[in-house]
Amino acid sequence: MIYDEGHQFDCGARGITYELLVTSLKTLIPADAQVVLISAVITNADAINQWLNGDQGSIVAGVDLHPTLRSIAFASWKDSLGRLEFLPQRDSGDYRYFVPRVLETFELRKRSSREKQRYFPTRDDGQSIAIYLALKLFKQGAIAIFCGLKGSVVKICEKLVDAIERGLPLETPLNDSDRTETRNLAQLIERHFGQTSPITKCAKIGIFTHHGSTPAGIRLCVEHGMRESLLRVVVCTSTLAQGVNLPIRYLIVTGVYRGAERISVRDFQNLIGRVGRSGMHTEGSVIFADPETYDQQNTYAGRWRWNQVEELFDPLRADACASSLLSLFEPLESADTRTQAKLNVRAFFESYLGNEAGLPAFANELSRELAAGQFPVASLISQLQPRGKVIEALESYLMSASVVDQAELEEAAVVELARGTLAYHLATPAQRRDLEELFRAVGQHVMTKVPDAETRKRYSKALLGVSNSLIVHAWVRQNREALVSTASDEDLLTLLWPVMTAIITNSNFTKCTNPLALREVAALWIAEATPVAILQYLERNEVRFGEGSRPRRPHIDHVMDICENALAFEGVLGLAAVCECCGMESIDQAFIDRITALQKRLKYGLAS
Numbered sequence: 001m002i003y004d005e006g007h008q009f010d011c012g013a014r015g016i017t018y019e020l021l022v023t024s025l026k027t028l029i030p031a032d033a034q035v036v037l038i039s040a041v042i043t044n045a046d047a048i049n050q051w052l053n054g055d056q057g058s059i060v061a062g063v064d065l066h067p068t069l070r071s072i073a074f075a076s077w078k079d080s081l082g083r084l085e086f087l088p089q090r091d092s093g094d095y096r097y098f099v100p101r102v103l104e105t106f107e108l109r110k111r112s113s114r115e116k117q118r119y120f121p122t123r124d125d126g127q128s129i130a131i132y133l134a135l136k137l138f139k140q141g142a143i144a145i146f147c148g149l150k151g152s153v154v155k156i157c158e159k160l161v162d163a164i165e166r167g168l169p170l171e172t173p174l175n176d177s178d179r180t181e182t183r184n185l186a187q188l189i190e191r192h193f194g195q196t197s198p199i200t201k202c203a204k205i206g207i208f209t210h211h212g213s214t215p216a217g218i219r220l221c222v223e224h225g226m227r228e229s230l231l232r233v234v235v236c237t238s239t240l241a242q243g244v245n246l247p248i249r250y251l252i253v254t255g256v257y258r259g260a261e262r263i264s265v266r267d268f269q270n271l272i273g274r275v276g277r278s279g280m281h282t283e284g285s286v287i288f289a290d291p292e293t294y295d296q297q298n299t300y301a302g303r304w305r306w307n308q309v310e311e312l313f314d315p316l317r318a319d320a321c322a323s324s325l326l327s328l329f330e331p332l333e334s335a336d337t338r339t340q341a342k343l344n345v346r347a348f349f350e351s352y353l354g355n356e357a358g359l360p361a362f363a364n365e366l367s368r369e370l371a372a373g374q375f376p377v378a379s380l381i382s383q384l385q386p387r388g389k390v391i392e393a394l395e396s397y398l399m400s401a402s403v404v405d406q407a408e409l410e411e412a413a414v415v416e417l418a419r420g421t422l423a424y425h426l427a428t429p430a431q432r433r434d435l436e437e438l439f440r441a442v443g444q445h446v447m448t449k450v451p452d453a454e455t456r457k458r459y460s461k462a463l464l465g466v467s468n469s470l471i472v473h474a475w476v477r478q479n480r481e482a483l484v485s486t487a488s489d490e491d492l493l494t495l496l497w498p499v500m501t502a503i504i505t506n507s508n509f510t511k512c513t514n515p516l517a518l519r520e521v522a523a524l525w526i527a528e529a530t531p532v533a534i535l536q537y538l539e540r541n542e543v544r545f546g547e548g549s550r551p552r553r554p555h556i557d558h559v560m561d562i563c564e565n566a567l568a569f570e571g572v573l574g575l576a577a578v579c580e581c582c583g584m585e586s587i588d589q590a591f592i593d594r595i596t597a598l599q600k601r602l603k604y605g606l607a608s
Contacts, residue, residue: 001025001034004038005039011324012324013393015323019324023421043321045061048422050425069089070286071086073087073099075126077103081104083098083099106169110166131159134252137249137250138173142233143234143249144240146253147255148237148254149259150211150212154199157198172207177206177230185218189208208225210235216604222234229247238267240274252287256312264318265319292305324390324423326426335374335375335379336374345438363381363384392465395446395466397460399456399457414439415436418440458581462580471499475499492594492595494519496575496598501515503571511547513544514544531556538558571602572603
């Protein structure tokens with residue numbers, strides 16, 4: 001038995017399902033079977049091996065095994081011409097070297113006589129230096145420019161387009177890319193983002209983007225183009241590290257922070273693992289583009305930045321692989337993150353199981369118990385909601401574990417499942433008692449709310465937990481006649497919209513100032529309207545996103561997040577639940593096939 005991606009136990013609801021599945025399989029696998037768990041970055045292998053294999057297990061560590069050479073360089077710009085400073089490579093002692101006269105500034109054309117003279121790149125702008133290095137190095141191999149946030153990807157595109165339009169005298173990757181692939185992909189991007197988008201303009205000169213809000217089709221095309229060496233440069237976030245094997249020769253890092261949070265050591269190690277990948281290249285380079293990192297390493301103000309970067313290169317400093325179940329026990333943080341408070345886990349899950357819709361009331365009471373000014377209700381809700389998802393994932397798994405002919409979920413079996421989890425293995429004695437009580441309470445909750453075994457199996461397929469599954473089922477019963485009488489997919493979408501919105505928790509979706517406009521967005525999405533057209537609709541109707549007195553104007557990222565994540569993921573899960581409930585209500589299969597077709601249209605944004 002081989003388990004891949006063994007560090008996924010702490011990846012939210014998905015990690016819980018993975019952990020519970022492995023826990024169940026442990027009881028089914030013969031004692032003499034060989035069990036192998038594989039992970040690229042895992043620091044507490046001893047603990048996980050003990051949980052998985054007991055005293056007979058062995059650990060094979062390859063921290064110091066590097067099939068390819070990987071050099072580390074930092075931009076340094078203290079003189080008129082900047083250079084690249086390379087750190088010592090393994091087996092080279094403390095030998096450092098540098099490449100001089102690499103960075104130089106170009107004077108850009110002014111658009112008017114009143115405009116201030118501009119230069120590119122500038123030594124105080126790591127993003128412009130990253131672009132410059134990419135334009136200098138692309139002939140030597142494929143390049144990925146890494147950004148901590150997807151918003152930074154767009155900013156880099158804007159800076160590059162502005163510099164090119166102002167006469168930057170550097171060759172673009174277009175001539176070294178496959179012209180047919182570049183042209184076709186640029187046309188696809190233009191259909192999504194419009195002719196004036198900086199993302200489109202960059203695509204036309206051979207520079208492409210890849211992040212979480214990039215449409216799935218474009219993302220796959222970019223990955224294919226890079227993999228087949230048809231494209232040369234991609235500006236990306238850490239999505240590129242999530243299981244995508246690309247022949248990257250140079251990784252240019254613009255920053256290691258995602259907003260206020262630094263990228264984790266594990267994610268960074270996965271990211272640089274794409275550089276000089278074995279079987280694709282014999283060597284690769286990781287280049288930090290911000291000169292402040294290297295040039296100020298010995299100053300009081302800059303030492304912390306250097307220490308942060310050094311830590312990222314040490315895989316042994318990666319966070320221990322924990323369990324998402326243990327996230328229930330994490331302390332609550334005040335709004336300014338300076339103060340922490342312990343959460344009464346039993347009180348929380350008992351309240352949540354009693355009334356999932358009562359989470360705001362629980363947060364209100366909790367805020368009063370704590371210092372209300374430090375722990376506002378909105379902040380507490382945002383911290384409690386992910387813990388509610390943990391309970392939902394546990395509910396879904398326990399429902400799926402209930403076989404059709406089983407009369408009930410036996411308490412002893414549920415508690416035994418809890419004791420077999422990685423969370424239980426890593427927990428303190430007090431946490432173990434709470435975990436046992438949690439599993440026992442969730443098991444009783446499932447049996448009380450969904451006593452029928454076949455219904456539990458149906459609900460478990462939707463991955464929505466008990467409460468949402470019951471809401472969907474009740475809605476289907478109430479609207480059965482209206483459902484089967486709908487004449488078109490558009491009518492069906494309109495009818496299903498209330499149950500879909502009750503399930504979707506996407507932040508931009510829930511913070512839209514005009515919820516009715518989102519239904520039209522969904523209709524436009526399945527009519528194959530481009531994101532630009534959807535954005536124009538939102539602008540015409542003065543839709544805003546956010547809370548407070550000054551919500552934000554719509555942006556193309558809002559459109560992509562709502563379409564690709566809220567509708568194409570959460571909305572699709574809602575329709576899957578509707579399909580299961582229709583089957584339980586003996587609704588004609590032909591109608592269920594109609595919902596399935598609508599589900600696929602919503603997932604891919606297609607008209608048929």
